[in-house]
Amino acid sequence: GAGVSQSPSNKVTEKGKDVELRCDPISGHTALYWYRQSLGQGLEFLIYFQGNSAPDKSGLPSDRFSAERTGGSVSTLTIQRTQQEDSAVYLCASSYLRTGNNQPQHFGDGTRLSIL
Amino acid sequence: DQQVKQNSPSLSVQEGRISILNCDYTNSMFDYFLWYKKYPAEGPTFLISISSIKDKNEDGRFTVFLNKSAKHLSLHIVPSQPGDSAVYFCAARDGRGNQFYFGTGTSLTVIP
Numbered sequence: 001g002a003g004v005s006q007s008p009s010n011k012v013t014e015k016g017k018d019v020e021l022r023c024d025p026i027s028g029h030t031a032l033y034w035y036r037q038s039l040g041q042g043l044e045f046l047i048y049f050q051g052n053s054a055p056d057k058s059g060l061p062s063d064r065f066s067a068e069r070t071g072g073s074v075s076t077l078t079i080q081r082t083q084q085e086d087s088a089v090y091l092c093a094s095s096y097l098r099t100g101n102n103q104p105q106h107f108g109d110g111t112r113l114s115i116l
Numbered sequence: 117d118q119q120v121k122q123n124s125p126s127l128s129v130q131e132g133r134i135s136i137l138n139c140d141y142t143n144s145m146f147d148y149f150l151w152y153k154k155y156p157a158e159g160p161t162f163l164i165s166i167s168s169i170k171d172k173n174e175d176g177r178f179t180v181f182l183n184k185s186a187k188h189l190s191l192h193i194v195p196s197q198p199g200d201s202a203v204y205f206c207a208a209r210d211g212r213g214n215q216f217y218f219g220t221g222t223s224l225t226v227i228p
Contacts, residue, residue: 004159006159031214033216035218041220042118042122042205042218042219042220042221043160043205043207043218045215045216045217045218048214048215050214056213056215058215091159091160093159097214102148102165102167102209104150104162104165105150105162105207105216106162107152107159107160107161108159109157109158109159110159
């Protein structure tokens, strides 16, 4: 079946512009995560959605970052007034959460964002 | 505050030998541990995992060991193959929720 799909795969934009990144999780997966990987760094947690619960936004680095998940499926991560330090690979992951059953996350190939 | 640490940024191993990748963590509430493999320009791919109630899990050439008292996790690859060359990330889940924490990765090179 289809894996996690992210678009665009690459995005180059000028500083100060807004960008929107999209994630299509695996069908049926209830949990969706966004991470950021800057050059030479590990994965930095940004935000987590689980079903109809309020999202865990504790990893968002500033109020320029926001995300939504519509209909419990597709998610969009929006970065307003982009800065050069926002340049990174943005990764989306989904998993099927079920009480008492450990399930790994499945990742998309990411969006490589470059801010000029 | 890095709760999951991979202190070796890189590792080189001869083909056919054992590769040992290490990971340390600080949070005693972690209950599920995972290893991911990542090739350039691709997302991380799940490799193997272990629950905190176990100390070993094996899947083919890959074995994960968990030492809870030392808060240490390791991945053994035997025998190592050139196709194993990739960046390996260690991850852990906080049992109080579903947030995962990742290490900074170890780049493994298997020399033919």
